[in-house]
Amino acid sequence: xxxxxxxxxxxxxxxxxxxxxxxxxxxxxxxxxxxxxxxxxxxxxxxxxxxxxxxxxxxxxxxxxxxxxxxxxxxxxxxxxxxxxxxxxxxxxxxxxxxxxxxxxxxxxxxxxxxxxxxxxxxxxxxxxxxxxxxxxxxxxxxxxxxxxxxxxxxxxxxxxxxxxxxxxxxxxxxxxxxxxxxxxxxxxxxxxxxxxxxxxxxxxxxxxxxxxxxxxxxxxxxxxxxxxxxxxxxxxxxxxxxxxxxxxxxxxxxxxxxxxxxxxxxxxxxxxxxxxxxxxxxxxxxxxxxxxxxxxxxxxxxxxxxxxxxxxxxxxxxxxxxxxxxxxxxxxxxxxxxxxxxxxxxxxxxxxxxxxxxxxxxxxxxxxxxxxxxxxxxxxxxxxxxxxxxxxxxxxxxxxxxxxxxxxxxxxxxxxxxxxxxx
Ligand code: EPU
Numbered sequence: 472x473x474x475x476x477x478x479x480x481x482x483x484x485x486x487x488x489x490x491x492x493x494x495x496x497x498x499x500x501x502x503x504x505x506x507x508x509x510x511x512x513x514x515x516x517x518x519x520x521x522x523x524x525x526x527x528x529x530x531x532x533x534x535x536x537x538x539x540x541x542x543x544x545x546x547x548x549x550x551x552x553x554x555x556x557x558x559x560x561x562x563x564x565x566x567x568x569x570x571x572x573x574x575x576x577x578x579x580x581x582x583x584x585x586x587x588x589x590x591x592x593x594x595x596x597x598x599x600x601x602x603x604x605x606x607x608x609x610x611x612x613x614x615x616x617x618x619x620x621x622x623x624x625x626x627x628x629x630x631x632x633x634x635x636x637x638x639x640x641x642x643x644x645x646x647x648x649x650x651x652x653x654x655x656x657x658x659x660x661x662x663x664x665x666x667x668x669x670x671x672x673x674x675x676x677x678x679x680x681x682x683x684x685x686x687x688x689x690x691x692x693x694x695x696x697x698x699x700x701x702x703x704x705x706x707x708x709x710x711x712x713x714x715x716x717x718x719x720x721x722x723x724x725x726x727x728x729x730x731x732x733x734x735x736x737x738x739x740x741x742x743x744x745x746x747x748x749x750x751x752x753x754x755x756x757x758x759x760x761x762x763x764x765x766x767x768x769x770x771x772x773x774x775x776x777x778x779x780x781x782x783x784x785x786x787x788x789x790x791x792x793x794x795x796x797x798x799x800x801x802x803x804x805x806x807x808x809x810x811x812x813x814x815x816x817x818x819x820x821x822x823x824x825x826x827x828x829x830x831x832x833x834x835x836x837x838x839x840x841x842x843x844x845x846x847x848x849x850x851x852x853x854x855x856x857x858x859x860x861x862x863x864x865x866x867x868x869x870x871x872x873x874x875x876x877x878x879x880x881x882x883x884x885x886x887x888x889x890x891x892x893x894x895x
Contacts, residue, residue, distance in 0.1 A: 472893070473870075475863040475877060477854035478886035479836055483722035485883045486754070489710045489729045490516040490874045491541060491703035495665040497565040498642040499672045499703065500524050503533055503545035504572035505646060506676050508698030510545045515703055517541070519871045523563040527555055531569060546698070550577050557583040557614060563871075564588060564639075567595055571643035574607055574618045575650045581617045589843040591804035597630055597637045601644035604628040605651050623651035625692055631659030634801050635772035636686070638663050645670060648690040649678040660688040663773040664733045668704045675699040707733040708779040709873060710755070712848050715783045716880065717757035718746040719790065719856045724883055726755040736776040740766050740784070744791065765793035765830060770801050782808045782849035789817040789853065791830040798825045808846035811839040815857050836861040844872040851876070855885055 491514035501524065503510040515521060525535050525543075532549030553573045560566040560583040573580030585593060599609050599616060605623040609616060625648060630636055641661040646669070648655035660666070662684055670683030676699045679691040710729040717724035718741065731738065731750055738748045743766045746759040765788065770778040778801040788795040789812060799805050803824035813819055814837045818829035836859035841847030847869040854861030863869075866889070869876055877887045 472864070473866050473889050473891055475851060475854070475866050476888050476890055477836070477851065477861045477863065479834070479855055479857040479859065479861060481720065481855070481884050481886050483717055483720045483724050483855070483880070483883040483885060486725040486727060487713050487879050487883060488727045489705045489713070490514070492665055492668070492706040493518055493520055493872050494565070494638070494708075495668040496521060496703045497524050498568040498639065498646070498665070498669045499701070500528060500543070500545065501568035501572055502646050502669060502673060503528065504531065504547060504569060505576050505650060506547065506696045506698045508546075510676075510698045511700040512543045512545070513541060513700070513702040514705075515541045515543045516706065516874045518874055519867070520563050520565065523559065524565065527559045527566050527569065530559070531555070531573070553577050553579045553581055554615075555582040560585050564593060567598060568639055568642055570598060570616070570618065571602060571645070571647035574602060574620060575623050575647040578621060579617070579619050581612070581615050583615050589807055589846075591802040595640070597632050598640040598643045601628055601630055601640060601657070602647055605644070605647055605655065623647055625651045625653035625655040625690070627656045627658070629658045636661040638666060641666050641688070642669050645680065645688060645690060646673070649673050649680065649693060649696065651692040653692055655690040655692070657688045657690070658686065660686050661772065662686060664704060664707060664730075672699070672701045675701055705730055708777065708845075710734060711737050711777070711780040712783050712852070712873070714741065714746070714748060714755075714757050715787050715852055716855060716883070718744075718759040719787050719852050721759055721761060722883070723756070723758040726757070727753065729755045731755050736774055737780055737784070740768055740776065744787065763787065763791040763830070765791040765795040765828070767796045769798040772801070778802055778805060779845050781805065782845045783852055785826065785828060786812060786849040786852040788828045789819070789831060789834060790856065791828070793830055795828040795830070796825060797828065800824070807842035808849045811842070811846070811850055812853055814839050815853050815861065817853070833858055835859060838862040838864065841865040841868040844868050848873065851887070855880070855887070
């Protein structure tokens with residue numbers, strides 16, 4: 472199993488290019504099931520999750536060809552299979568994004584229920600309720616959700632749950648509704664840029680979607696979707712992670728292909744912490760003062776502070792000059808990194824969905840264990856500043872969402888390398 476060996480303390484300097492957004496690319500790839508022509512996607516990141524979605528699509532009769540520079544060509548060849556089995560779904564939860572497209576294009580979808588996950592409960596009840604509102608019949612068979620409908624019909628539906636809206640649930644209902652008869656209105660839709668990107672992709676294929684990016688999305692059903700060429704938006708979570716890498720090492724880095732307008736909640740908090748994040752032409756420049764101020768952060772659905780940057784920001788606040796509070800409102804149990812950061816000398820106290828962070832002067836390297844994608848990123852960030860050597864075990868988690876992260880950090884001056892070996 473690969474691990475990272477990091478020697479902390481190097482100030483990062485230089486320019487990093489941000490990749491295409493994983494969480495936009497995955498549902499857009501799934502949406503190719505709906506299209507009658509070839510789909511050509513640009514700016515697709517090279518990640519394990521992207522390969523898993525590709526493998527699933529191949530099983531579902533969609534051919535795929537990679538071209539250098541992040542281009543992926545997808546084309547439906549065969550519409551017989553409608554089953555996403557447990558083996559694939561348990562490896563990657565975003566596999567559920569094929570549910571809506573299979574149902575609306577092929578009249579049937581059988582997708583394994585994803586089950587538990589390191590970041591907490593991840594139900595799909597809202598996806599199913601939304602698809603039922605469009606006329607699907609649902610049945611549970613051996614851990615799979617079987618959905619059937621001869622033709623879906625547009626409807627007005629409410630997609631909010633106890634933790635706000637659902638990102639992939641909104642994606643699923645929107646993908647199903649584009650070929651439904653009549654008008655669908657999704658209230659309490661997710662406003663995340665990745666959902667808006669999916670809507671823009673679907674519109675480029677001939678769909679009629681308006682209101683995306685807001686909590687009310689209107690979809691007028693069309694008879695068919697064509698293919699198109701489409702460029703995926705830059706990954707705001709990857710950008711946020713690199714911004715923290717610059718800040719935590721007291722460095723100065725520039726980001727290319729970064730949309731700061733997708734990161735305003737984070738930039739707002741960072742400025743209070745004492746991190747400067749500014750646009751300069753096409754680039755975003757990050758620099759920080761030596762003294763980090765403590766802040767309070769609550770994760771929320773977009774445009775609030777993203778849960779996917781909670782762990783990384785906690786790593787930064789471990790070194791603030793005072794006490795900070797982070798409250799997790801999307802996944803109240805998403806705190807697997809707390810115990811690992813504590814191994815590096817962080818002073819953290821968890822109380823329910825809240826962590827109180829007592830800033831310390833320094834972190835000290837130690838072996839730590841990655842548990843999920845964003846928690847692993849937080850451990851790498853902490854390792855970049857911890858005194859001495861940090862070994863981050865199980866980095867396959869980070870490979871799911873960050874393309875060649877160690878090489879890009881090396882290019883910024885970090886002392887990090889990938890090695891193979893047993894967990895320590
Ligand atoms: N929820 C329900 N019922 C549902 C669906 C969700 O109660 O049917 C709850 C969840 O338990 C959670 C909240 O609603 O408390 C939001 O979950 P959501 O459905 O929005 O999450 P998701 O679509 O499964 C996506 C991202 C996650 C990201 C979340 C929240 C993708 C492929 N995944 O997941 O990304 O954390 O939105 O922003 O888009 C990651 O990239 O590391 C990652 C986990």
